Amino acid sequence: MTSLPPASAYNGRASFRQLAGLTWRESRSARRRLLLYMSAISLGVAALVAIDSFADNVTRSVREQSRALLGGDISFSSNRPYTAEQNAFLDTLAIKNGATYAHVVTFPSMALVPRSGGTRLVQVRAVSANYPFYGEITTEPAGRWSMLKTAPVALVDPSLLVSLNAHVGDSITLGLGRFVIAATLKDVPGSAGVAEIIGPRVFIPERYLPETQLLVFGSTADYGVLAKLPNKANPDKIIGPERPKLEKMQLRARTVTQSEENTTEAIKQLSQFIGIVGLVALLLGGVGVASGVRAFVARKIDTVAILRCLGASSGQVLAMYVAQAAAMGLIGSIAGAALGVAVQFGLPSVFKDFLPVDVTVTLEPAAILTGIAIGGWIALIFSLRPLLALRNVSPLQTLRRDADSEVLRMRWNDIPRVAVNVALALSVVAIALLRASTVRQGLSISGATFAVIGVLTLSAVLLSWLSRKALREHWPYVIRQGVANLYRPANQTQSVILSLGFGAFLITTLVLVQSNLLKQFNIKVDKSNANLVFFDIQEDQFLPVDSMVRSSGKVLQTAPIVTMRIASINDRSVEQIIGDARARITADSLARAQRGEKPLTGEERRDAQRNAPNGPGGRQQQAGRPGWALRRDYRSTYRDKLTSSEKIVQGKWFSAAAQHGDTGEVSFEKDVADELHIKLGDVITWDVQGVQIASRVTSLREVTWARFEPNFFAVFSPRSLRDAPKQFVLLADVRGTPKVAALQRDIVKRFPNVSSVDLSLVQQTVEKILRKVSTAIRFMALFSLAMGIPVLFSAVAATRRDRIREGVLLKTLGATRGQIMKILLAEYALLGILGSLTGMVLAIGGGWAITHYVFDNDFSPALGSAVAIAGAMLGLTVAIGLLAGRDVFRETPMSALREG
Amino acid sequence: MLSKPTIRIFMLIAKEVTREYRSGDQQIAVLRDVSFSIPQGSFVAIVGPSGSGKTTLLGLLAGLDTPTRGQVILDGSDLTKMSENERARLRGEKVGFVFQSFQLIPTLTARENIQVPLELQGADGAAARADDLLERIGLKARGHHFPMQLSGGEQQRVAIARAFANNPRILFADEPTGNLDAATGARVFELLESLNRESGSTIVLVTHDAMLAQRASRTIRLADGAVVGDTEATA
Ligand SMILES: Nc1ncnc2c1ncn2[C@@H]1O[C@H](COP(=O)(O)OP(=O)(O)OP(=O)(O)O)[C@@H](O)[C@H]1O
Numbered sequence A: 001m002t003s004l005p006p007a008s009a010y011n012g013r014a015s016f017r018q019l020a021g022l023t024w025r026e027s028r029s030a031r032r033r034l035l036l037y038m039s040a041i042s043l044g045v046a047a048l049v050a051i052d053s054f055a056d057n058v059t060r061s062v063r064e065q066s067r068a069l070l071g072g073d074i075s076f077s078s079n080r081p082y083t084a085e086q087n088a089f090l091d092t093l094a095i096k097n098g099a100t101y102a103h104v105v106t107f108p109s110m111a112l113v114p115r116s117g118g119t120r121l122v123q124v125r126a127v128s129a130n131y132p133f134y135g136e137i138t139t140e141p142a143g144r145w146s147m148l149k150t151a152p153v154a155l156v157d158p159s160l161l162v163s164l165n166a167h168v169g170d171s172i173t174l175g176l177g178r179f180v181i182a183a184t185l186k187d188v189p190g191s192a193g194v195a196e197i198i199g200p201r202v203f204i205p206e207r208y209l210p211e212t213q214l215l216v217f218g219s220t221a222d223y224g225v226l227a228k229l230p231n232k233a234n235p236d237k238i239i240g241p242e243r244p245k246l247e248k249m250q251l252r253a254r255t256v257t258q259s260e261e262n263t264t265e266a267i268k269q270l271s272q273f274i275g276i277v278g279l280v281a282l283l284l285g286g287v288g289v290a291s292g293v294r295a296f297v298a299r300k301i302d303t304v305a306i307l308r309c310l311g312a313s314s315g316q317v318l319a320m321y322v323a324q325a326a327a328m329g330l331i332g333s334i335a336g337a338a339l340g341v342a343v344q345f346g347l348p349s350v351f352k353d354f355l356p357v358d359v360t361v362t363l364e365p366a367a368i369l370t371g372i373a374i375g376g377w378i379a380l381i382f383s384l385r386p387l388l389a390l391r392n393v394s395p396l397q398t399l400r401r402d403a404d405s406e407v408l409r410m411r412w413n414d415i416p417r418v419a420v421n422v423a424l425a426l427s428v429v430a431i432a433l434l435r436a437s438t439v440r441q442g443l444s445i446s447g448a449t450f451a452v453i454g455v456l457t458l459s460a461v462l463l464s465w466l467s468r469k470a471l472r473e474h475w476p477y478v479i480r481q482g483v484a485n486l487y488r489p490a491n492q493t494q495s496v497i498l499s500l501g502f503g504a505f506l507i508t509t510l511v512l513v514q515s516n517l518l519k520q521f522n523i524k525v526d527k528s529n530a531n532l533v534f535f536d537i538q539e540d541q542f543l544p545v546d547s548m549v550r551s552s553g554k555v556l557q558t559a560p561i562v563t564m565r566i567a568s569i570n571d572r573s574v575e576q577i578i579g580d581a582r583a584r585i586t587a588d589s590l591a592r593a594q595r596g597e598k599p600l601t602g603e604e605r606r607d608a609q610r611n612a613p614n615g616p617g618g619r620q621q622q623a624g625r626p627g628w629a630l631r632r633d634y635r636s637t638y639r640d641k642l643t644s645s646e647k648i649v650q651g652k653w654f655s656a657a658a659q660h661g662d663t664g665e666v667s668f669e670k671d672v673a674d675e676l677h678i679k680l681g682d683v684i685t686w687d688v689q690g691v692q693i694a695s696r697v698t699s700l701r702e703v704t705w706a707r708f709e710p711n712f713f714a715v716f717s718p719r720s721l722r723d724a725p726k727q728f729v730l731l732a733d734v735r736g737t738p739k740v741a742a743l744q745r746d747i748v749k750r751f752p753n754v755s756s757v758d759l760s761l762v763q764q765t766v767e768k769i770l771r772k773v774s775t776a777i778r779f780m781a782l783f784s785l786a787m788g789i790p791v792l793f794s795a796v797a798a799t800r801r802d803r804i805r806e807g808v809l810l811k812t813l814g815a816t817r818g819q820i821m822k823i824l825l826a827e828y829a830l831l832g833i834l835g836s837l838t839g840m841v842l843a844i845g846g847g848w849a850i851t852h853y854v855f856d857n858d859f860s861p862a863l864g865s866a867v868a869i870a871g872a873m874l875g876l877t878v879a880i881g882l883l884a885g886r887d888v889f890r891e892t893p894m895s896a897l898r899e900g
Numbered sequence B: 001m002l003s004k005p006t007i008r009i010f011m012l013i014a015k016e017v018t019r020e021y022r023s024g025d026q027q028i029a030v031l032r033d034v035s036f037s038i039p040q041g042s043f044v045a046i047v048g049p050s051g052s053g054k055t056t057l058l059g060l061l062a063g064l065d066t067p068t069r070g071q072v073i074l075d076g077s078d079l080t081k082m083s084e085n086e087r088a089r090l091r092g093e094k095v096g097f098v099f100q101s102f103q104l105i106p107t108l109t110a111r112e113n114i115q116v117p118l119e120l121q122g123a124d125g126a127a128a129r130a131d132d133l134l135e136r137i138g139l140k141a142r143g144h145h146f147p148m149q150l151s152g153g154e155q156q157r158v159a160i161a162r163a164f165a166n167n168p169r170i171l172f173a174d175e176p177t178g179n180l181d182a183a184t185g186a187r188v189f190e191l192l193e194s195l196n197r198e199s200g201s202t203i204v205l206v207t208h209d210a211m212l213a214q215r216a217s218r219t220i221r222l223a224d225g226a227v228v229g230d231t232e233a234t235a
């Protein structure tokens, strides 16, 4: 006889180990399914891990290479040769801090290889023997960099040799100077990137720069000085106090840390944007998890009822399934993180051309762990919501089984349920705050998420209500049946509309924002016929150049260029205006401090200034630099007509009749005018190479910069500038590649200082870069579309079992395949149409908000793509729905007999 | 010759029906060479111990499943030569079902459940017919109730009404009273009987209840997948 264990062995509670064992065995049948639902969050985790790791990689690489990028500890630059005052400043710095200097003068010039006759615009860099202090420049053949110290040689980008049909050993002329090509450049710190548009790089010794005679009056050049400080000296501490002085003498200075910030800022912004996308992807995944787990829960009712009969407490039951869900959620997140790491390894090749450094890809444990933690948490909290319902499953269900929806119904004020809902909402807000750059942004993101969910829920309720009201007896049976499925008990209207609408919303918003961003790059090259531009033409060279061009083609446009600076506005000198602005900023920040607000960060200030466009001769604005627009060089022109790329938005174009005594007329570009706080009627006095010229603002223009035409911030009436010293730009239309090459060569030979650009080459380069940008963007769009699919699957999965069971029964009663398909089609098409349309409408609002508030751009919805996405989502929904129909036919009607 | 009219007389013919299931690399014959013919209008009970193959046989007779070997001829149509869709159409026209577990569509009301076979046929007057039947089964007031709001016996009566909705030539029932108490079971059985009498349809019924089986006009006994007895009621 077998004896029972003594009564004390039954303590009424299963041990943790027993429960864990039971949980493990019980999960056997559903592990794969649960994992499938949890995979909805994998893509969100992948996005976060990939972009965070990549951003960390870039930041790390930039930090490691920042000195090499800059070439020194501090870099000074000016677009004029250094004044005595500036040189004195550098000397003092050297004495006080032990700085040593290297020089690099950068300017565009035509390069000519006499042997092959090839010409090409290049970027010349005339460097001193000790350049650079940090970082190594390698050459092919190796070790030739040092030749720059002694001989008149040139080291060039390999692409130059190709386009000039030259090889190492050839001589190359720059202006009147002649150099031997000693080697090609293999590796120069900092990628050529966008600068490649201007032309390949040519390094020459500074010593031989004068021989070229290229740097004549008015030439575009950047005079750089690199400073090397003794070890341990802090460049920021040394430069900081000197800022006002530097600004006054118009010498720009950049330290390693600044250049680091500048280079990583772009990638930080990008990673923030993608990070937000990843976050929303994660939330979308959460919605998918919730509906998947709801389906899972429905399947578990019978098991739970039996377990309860056998004595499991509702807490034990809940613990069992929460453990299963958490484990699967963790696995889903880990899989996502692995995918993210794989993507991370691929990203450098996608972004190679936009990155200033060679990125070393390394695993970033912090990014990976954060991704897994956030993903796991989202999976857990979203699955907790439906799982809670299992507490309510009564053992009575073994005897008399109610409908799933009845069994799982929870009261709205059920305390654990309310707690989970609150925790869920708080998690969303917390994660949004964690990812967003500002509190406001974080709150807007979470607020928008809740609003979208609210609107979608509402439209689902509306759809159920409408389908109940609109249903007509005379409709064909299959349609009625399909429509009625939308409001009948245990319908899936809400969960499908929510996941579908949210997915459509997210994807469409992304695409709309992206297409708006892309639109800015959309350079309308084809609108101008010019294919050749000549610039830096001196006054006495203009007529001969003009006639040479006319002999091989057409001259489309010429423009005189006068270099000038602003001396005063309405009789207040630039210095005074800047002083006022300083006082105002200080007062403003004092006021902010009193109101208990944060002072503006550099980034916010930069946001405020981002509007400033970069016109011809325009230069990247430096962070937080007041008065830049006041102090910069203006390369202005004069003419009596508007060009096709301009439009008057305020005031009137120059009138021949109007006379203002000594004051001429000037037309300002709108954005610069705004930045300078200039209004119609203001009088601006310019310093034109020592001569003061006054002008009255009589009109403001809007200018389409994105076109290969010379455009200007300030355009003068001809009378006022006719006598000023100037240079010319000339746009020509010359057909045929050999003719273009011949003309360029002839002009360089006669006028070595005149540069020319073959616009078709520029266009090719620009198109190459744009193609890469759009590839990157398309990749993102595709990624987000991919996110929608698993989520939709789990949403449909929630009620799939019911649909199949019903379909099988209908089949037993004589329904044909066609009839069942039509019922499903009617239901899913309606769900699809409403979900994707609501998502689309919401996305147009979301796209507008992001474009307007985040990117500060005008928004015009790309309706075509929006409709296409809505169509795709509709197709996807119907396809997934019909897949359920296919399963109906896989199961024989026998299952109706067998299922008890 | 004579075969044509013969087929006409019989509502249902099973010819050497064998059904095998593959389990691992073994073939298990659940039904072996089952043959019989059922004339139109009869009330046949199939009985046998649990696991003897009753449900399997019923599924084959109704065309829910296809035999491994042999033929099932229902009202002159050879089910084994028809496609799934053709069989579905045939079921819709001529066959009714009653299940042990009722199998009402949970998201449809009682009336809607009864209407389904008619609507699938595109028949007119489905609602009126459903009301008739509801009245007939004594559930006129419960037409708008969902299945879960009805008791087991009530649900089974709705299922029977649904089975008779399209005036089937033949009705199959798998232990229709198995889930019901004796009294309710008897009432359900009487309902079947009276509908059978009124409509003249053939009824094939699987049951464990010897008492009920006795009231059938013929009893086919299965054991271990083979027919071991076939008796006509004397009365
Ligand atoms: N899909 C299947 N695969 C393998 N064996 C099966 C399958 N379906 C049924 N069987 C077997 O066929 C035999 C007959 O089953 P069936 O359900 O027809 O019996 P039954 O007579 O209806 O029994 P009960 O009275 O208990 O309902 C059983 O032994 C069963 O295990």
Ligand SMILES: [Mg+2]
Pocket (backbone or CB within 6 Å): B054, B055, B056
């Ligand atoms: Mg059975």
